[in-house]
Amino acid sequence: MDHFLYRDGELHAEDVVLRDIAAAVGTPFYCYSTATLTRHYQLFTDALSPLRHLVCFAVKANSNIAVLKHLGDLGAGMDVVSVGEYLRARAAGVPGERIVFSGVGKTREEMRIALEGGIRQFNVESEPELEALSEVAAGMGATAPIALRVNPDVDARTHEKIATGRKEDKFGVPIARASEIYARAAALPGLQVVGIDMHIGSQLTDLAPFEAAYTRMADLTRALRAEGHRIERLDLGGGLGIPYTRSNEAPPLPTDYGAMVKRVLGDLDCEVEIEPGRLIAGNAGVLVAQVIYRKEGEGRDFLILDAAMNDLIRPAMYGAHHDIVPLIEPEAGAPLAPVDIVGPVCETGDTFARQRPMPPLAAGDLVAFRSAGAYGAVMSSEYNSRPLIPEVLVCGDHFAVIRARPTFDEMLARDTFPAWM
Incomplete structure (x- = not known):
C-alpha cells in the first residue's frame, strides 16, 4: 500500500495534488510520502516483535537526509556502505549506536571516522579488512564491534546484478571457513x-532462499558458541521485494517474513537486525515528468519525456519495470495504445518502456513513475550536463523541497580552469 492515489480525477501524494507540486518546482522531480515511509517501517518492526530487534534502513536505497531523519525519529537504525552515508545518517540525528557499517571496500580512513563518531558494528567482509580494522582500532585505543559477513552460498533467485549470497559473488567470507576466521578475529x-x-540479495519475491540462508546462520551460531564466541546479534540483511506492477506480482509480506524469522532463529536468544531499503522507500516515492513531444515513428509511436536515464537509471541498467500513469485520471474505458516511453538523453538505452499500453497523452501532459522511492535519486547523475532533479517530501497536506534543483551556473561553477589556461 502507498499514499499515491487518484482523488477527484487527480493523482495525489497524501493530501497534495501532484500537479500543484509540478507547478511550484517544475519537472521532473521526485516526491516521497512520509505516511508511506512510516507505514512500511512500522510493518517491519511489528512483524519482528516480540524478538529483540533493530530495523536498520539501507541508506543506499534513499540517502536524502530528510528521509533519514524521519525514519530515525521513528526509531530506525541505519545500514551504511560508505563514510558519506555514515555522515548523512549522523547529520540526520541518528546516533552512532544505531548505525551498522557494511560494504566490501571500507578504507582505513572510513573506519577511523566511524570509530571516532560512534558505531554499532562493522560488518566485516574479508580477512584483509579484518586485519586493517584491527590495526586502526588498536592504534586509536578503541574497540571495534564486529560481525563477519558470511556468504552462505544460497542463490536468491533474483536479478543477476543484485544477487549477493552465492560463492561466486564478491561479498562476505565463505561459510566453510567461518570458524577459522572467527578464531582469527577473536585473537586480534x-x-x-x-x-x-x-x-543474499535484493528484490526477493520468495521466502525460501531467506529460510535456507537463515537455517545455515542458525547452525553457524550454535557452532561458534560451542567454540567460545559470544554471538549476540544476527544481522539478516535486507532484500525483501516490492510489487513494481499493479498486476499479480505479490512478494511476501513483512508479517510472513517476520513469522519465518521467529520460527528459524527465535530460539537463539539473539538480537535481530534487518536492513530493508527498497521495501520501506520504494513505493513511498514517485518520479513526476512531463511529455515534451509525442512522436510518430515508423511502426511505433514515442512519448518523449523531460525525465531521462540520468534521473532514473533502473530501466536502462536492470531492465526494470515501473508503472507509468498520467497525473489526470483517465476516463473509464479510455482507449489504450502501445507507445515507447523515452527520455531526451542521446542514448538508445534511454528508454523507460517499450510498447507500453497507455491512454492518449500529448505534449504538456504529466506522468508519474510509481515505485521510484528507492534506487532512483541516489543513482542519478548529471549525464548530458542535465542538473540533478529536486526531491520533495509530503506530509499530509504540506510539501517541502528537500533537495533543490541546482542552476546551470551552480553546476558549471564546479569546474575550474588550470593555471596554464
Whole structure:
C-alpha cells in the first residue's frame, strides 16, 4: 500500500495534488510520502516483535537526509556502505549506536571516522579488512564491534546484478571457513566479536532462499558458541521485494517474513537486525515528468519525456519495470495504445518502456513513475550536463523541497580552469 492515489480525477501524494507540486518546482522531480515511509517501517518492526530487534534502513536505497531523519525519529537504525552515508545518517540525528557499517571496500580512513563518531558494528567482509580494522582500532585505543559477513552460498533467485549470497559473488567470507576466521578475529587486538551478518540479495519475491540462508546462520551460531564466541546479534540483511506492477506480482509480506524469522532463529536468544531499503522507500516515492513531444515513428509511436536515464537509471541498467500513469485520471474505458516511453538523453538505452499500453497523452501532459522511492535519486547523475532533479517530501497536506534543483551556473561553477589556461 502507498499514499499515491487518484482523488477527484487527480493523482495525489497524501493530501497534495501532484500537479500543484509540478507547478511550484517544475519537472521532473521526485516526491516521497512520509505516511508511506512510516507505514512500511512500522510493518517491519511489528512483524519482528516480540524478538529483540533493530530495523536498520539501507541508506543506499534513499540517502536524502530528510528521509533519514524521519525514519530515525521513528526509531530506525541505519545500514551504511560508505563514510558519506555514515555522515548523512549522523547529520540526520541518528546516533552512532544505531548505525551498522557494511560494504566490501571500507578504507582505513572510513573506519577511523566511524570509530571516532560512534558505531554499532562493522560488518566485516574479508580477512584483509579484518586485519586493517584491527590495526586502526588498536592504534586509536578503541574497540571495534564486529560481525563477519558470511556468504552462505544460497542463490536468491533474483536479478543477476543484485544477487549477493552465492560463492561466486564478491561479498562476505565463505561459510566453510567461518570458524577459522572467527578464531582469527577473536585473537586480534581492537576487535570485539558481537554477531554474524548475512545478506543474499535484493528484490526477493520468495521466502525460501531467506529460510535456507537463515537455517545455515542458525547452525553457524550454535557452532561458534560451542567454540567460545559470544554471538549476540544476527544481522539478516535486507532484500525483501516490492510489487513494481499493479498486476499479480505479490512478494511476501513483512508479517510472513517476520513469522519465518521467529520460527528459524527465535530460539537463539539473539538480537535481530534487518536492513530493508527498497521495501520501506520504494513505493513511498514517485518520479513526476512531463511529455515534451509525442512522436510518430515508423511502426511505433514515442512519448518523449523531460525525465531521462540520468534521473532514473533502473530501466536502462536492470531492465526494470515501473508503472507509468498520467497525473489526470483517465476516463473509464479510455482507449489504450502501445507507445515507447523515452527520455531526451542521446542514448538508445534511454528508454523507460517499450510498447507500453497507455491512454492518449500529448505534449504538456504529466506522468508519474510509481515505485521510484528507492534506487532512483541516489543513482542519478548529471549525464548530458542535465542538473540533478529536486526531491520533495509530503506530509499530509504540506510539501517541502528537500533537495533543490541546482542552476546551470551552480553546476558549471564546479569546474575550474588550470593555471596554464
